[in-house]
Amino acid sequence: MSDKLVEAARRAREHAQATFSHFKVGAAIETADGTIITGCNIENASYGLTICAERVAIFKALSEGHLHFTRIAIVTDTSEPTPPCGACRQVLWEYGGNLEVTLGNLSEATGQHRLKDLLPLPFDGRFLK
Numbered sequence: 001m002s003d004k005l006v007e008a009a010r011r012a013r014e015h016a017q018a019t020f021s022h023f024k025v026g027a028a029i030e031t032a033d034g035t036i037i038t039g040c041n042i043e044n045a046s047y048g049l050t051i052c053a054e055r056v057a058i059f060k061a062l063s064e065g066h067l068h069f070t071r072i073a074i075v076t077d078t079s080e081p082t083p084p085c086g087a088c089r090q091v092l093w094e095y096g097g098n099l100e101v102t103l104g105n106l107s108e109a110t111g112q113h114r115l116k117d118l119l120p121l122p123f124d125g126r127f128l129k
């Protein structure tokens, strides 16, 4: 079955700027009203400035005024599922809550998770009150 969100992440992956790792990642996040916003990883010669596809997608969405999210799809060209890195889990949790996380590659979906299972016992703004 085709999944519009995974398809969008696949297309976004084609724009990845992965000169250094050659590891291209695409992401697509869906808002509560069904809008799809995409991202890809963007690397930098100063390696630490690299940003992952997931954060590009959610930062783009937030910057356009979207605040409520339901699902994110993440696509790489690997047979094993590629889960989001720890930094992205933290940002996704803070702004997206318990998102559905769909992992996929160029031909199929490879995994389905809930963000709270990927980031148990999260630190977030509740601790700062």
Ligand code: THU
Binding pocket: 018, 021, 023, 024, 025, 040, 041, 042, 043, 050, 051, 052, 053, 054, 083, 084, 085, 088
């Ligand atoms: N990358 C992502 O875009 N998302 C992840 O969750 C894991 C890693 C990118 C960062 C870097 O450009 C490349 O993959 C290799 O780490």
